Amino acid sequence: MRAWQLDDFGLKNLRLADRPTPRPQEGQILVKVSAVSLNYRDKAIVDGVYDPEKMPKGLIPVNDAAGVVAEVGPGVTEWQVGDRVLSHFYSHWLEGPPGPDEPDWQLGGPLDGGLAEYMILEAKSAVPAPANLTDQQAATLPIAALTAWFALVEYGRLRPGQSVLVQGTGGVSLFAVQFATALGARVIATSSSDDKLRRAAALGAGDLVNYRTHPDWADEVLRLTDGRGVDHVVEVVAGEGLNQSVRATKAAGHIALVGFLGGQTAPLDVMPLLYSQAAIRGIAVGHRRAFVEMNRWIEKNGLEPVIDSVFAFEDARQAYERLEEGPFGKVVIRVGDEDQ
Template identity: 60%
Template sequence: MLEKSIAMKAWQLHAFGLENLTLDEVAVPTPGPNDILIKVGAVSLNFRDKAIVDGIYEPEMIPKPLIPVSDAAGTVVEIGANVTRFKVGDRVTSHLYSKWIDGQPAPNEPDFCFGAPLPGGLAQYMLIHEESAVNVPSYLTDEEASTLPIAALTAWFSLVTYGNLKAGETVLIQGTGGVSIFGIQIANALGAKVIVTTSSDQKGIKARELGAQEIINYVKTADWAAEVTKLTNGQGADHLLEVVGGEGLNHSVLATRVGGHISLIGFLTGQKTNLDLMPVIFRQTNIQGIAVGHRAAFEEMNKAFAQHHIKPVIDTIYNFEDAVKAYEHLDRGAFGKIVIRVS
């Protein structure tokens, strides 16, 4: 049992802008009857975390001060009186949509997300309801496990839970960020053909090493949708992970086969688009909005990751005191995940 008089170090966002993220001392939270308290080992950053700090991610629902970052991994150090799912010493990760356990999402799921509006994991300790935590696969370190809650689960939910990916199908993946890298690994493990678009030949080489069969440099090949069609014998990709957003969605429709699946995940180039409806209608394209996934899918994914021994790709691990540098690196772009080691 922790001494409740002790304080912990936590990064807090006091106003929008990275200059307003400061390392403070706050009280260690006290578990309620169904809560677990974890000593945070590591957190990983997602585009969502940067968007929250920048004030472009649902700013009206961001409390201040806020302990940011949704994705954390650590060890249970204290449990509430009614907790049955975990015991002290267990290693767990957070689950972004803390109340979405299975099935269809409720309309208010965003109200219960870690890292905003609920306190996140960029602190020495984190409070999690027992239903909102997931066991860490034993073969992963805390640094590796911290990358799973959003990036890995988003790719899994897109391709497997919604997409029902089958061996031999073609998956088109945009870029080499966190979700995209997991998409390559998952699709490759399940026997799909993987095509990756990137602006960097060097990153393309790394993507091939992870299992991508085809690389399209969209700087050199502006009409990358036509190139995808050529690479798929005139058909287009069966599945596409859309992480760019903006006007590029029109190209994604053309790069996907008739009746194909587009998982609409990200908004790197914008939250709005002028979508040409006729190709969507005539091609009968399935466009599915993806907001990560539920806990049941997370647990299913972890079993598959252990079976295929999928190891997360980490670009850089920063020390806790260097959290601002980690955010700056995320802003520049990364191959895989940016992780902050807390303890």
Template identity: 60%
Template sequence: MRAWTLDDFGFDNLNLREVPMPEPAAGEVLVKVSAVSLNYRDKALVDGVYAPEKMPKGLVPGADFAGVVVGTGSGVTKYSVGDRVTSHFYSTWQDGPWLPEYADHQIGGPLHGGLAEYQVIGEHAVVPTPAALTDEEAATLPIAALTPWAALREHGDIGAGDTVLVQGTGGVSIFAIQIAAALRARVIATSSSDVKLARARELGATDTINYRTTPDWAGAALELTGGRGVDLVLDVVGGDGLRDSIRAARGSGMVAVIGFLDGQSANLDLMNLLWQQTHLQGVAVGHRRAFLDLVGFLDEHAIRPVIDTVYDFDDALKAYDQLARGAFGKIVIRVG
């Protein structure tokens, strides 16, 4: 079978190869992969800035994938041949508080991911694919949908009448807009593009700010909320801009620290943080129970993932190239 392997860091070392067919061990299922979706993480991993010390040579990347079970190892009870399944990123994190040992069991690095015609994966590391979604749609869920769901509903308690702020129109943020709107929250979305902001409104954003033409987007968010600030900021940008997210949050509000598009460290104004009594909440995707809750919510609200472009398996490098430029919603690679 064929698989993309990361033989060293850098895009020149992402190669399409013939590799042996994997065999499911006890507790594992063999999945014929139909679709993989990319996350910013996949680029950071190839660039060697995402836990590089943990990544094995020859890693099959692709944390998020969906496909069909074509074989089972001994002791598998939850799935049978023919079942449609979707990967669960923190494969050993099933429920409850985060434990550091979960970090070593991330699908798509350090564990092999789905950018292959077939892949083996633990039965606890998949969820049933929602019947209403295609495999290409389901492949977008494991990281990009679960992360904002965890911020909004596991760490936060966002519901009708609350206000959230969402940065940019990438994979995480588009799901954040859709989910928060379905929760009947007021959604302030930012983007570098007025065209994208118009599309964000169609998906449920109630207010929009162009952060290029309005660099003081935090001030604009304060104005929109009558000076109060928002209940929850989903910060996917990181870097020193985190100061602005703290400014944009209401007193005792929450900033979900999700991403690092602008940098992995931040210089904070501690006085503003303590006076405002802001809750800074790190978010690392979520556990399997939250994933199942999310799937039920998407189904109930008939939310369909927003896919920017679907690439063929052989064109995976083009998909990574678009990832580096930014997409509206998700980028998917069709495998089957």
């Protein structure tokens, strides 16, 4: 099979290679990959800034994959050849609190991922693809959509009438806008681009804040909420900006820390957090049970993922470059021949 493998850190070291097609072992399935989508994590792995000591040489990157079951291993009864499936990022996290070793079982690093013509999945962790989505659409769900769902629904318990601040217009953020809007929440979106804000408004964001025009954007959020702040913040930046998120959150509100675009450390002002009694919770995607529930909700409500661009399998490096440019929505790589 053809597979992209990371021989060393740096995009120039991502190489298209021929590798033996794996065979499923006990409790495993072999998936013929149709499409994958990229997340910021995938770029961070290639750049060597995401747990570099854990990433093996020759890694096949990218978790988010959609495809069809090509072969089942011994003991597998829950899947049949031809079933449409999705990869699940934490392949051992099925339900409940995460175990201390969950990062050791992440697909796309340190375990091989889906940027290949075939991939192995554990039968118990694979997830049915929503029937209303194509494979290219479904490939956007495993990390970005589940992260937003876990932040707002599984942990956040979002209710109609509450308010949600969504930062930026990447994959997680746009899913958060779509979920929150469909669930009856008021959405405030931030971006440095007025054009992207207008496009976020078309997805349901009712209030828009350009953080270049309003560098102290928390003040603008407070103005929009009559000084109260928002119930939920989907925090994708972290770094210095985490203090503004605290200021923008109402008393006893919820900050879902899902990303680190602004850095992996944050100089936190403790007193405003103490006074507000807001909760900051790290969100590292989610478990399989929530993934299945989210997909059922997507089927029922007809949500369609926002795709920025689709690249051919041979153009995987260009897909990473597009991710670097800051797309509006998800960057997808078509792996199979089917236009699904």
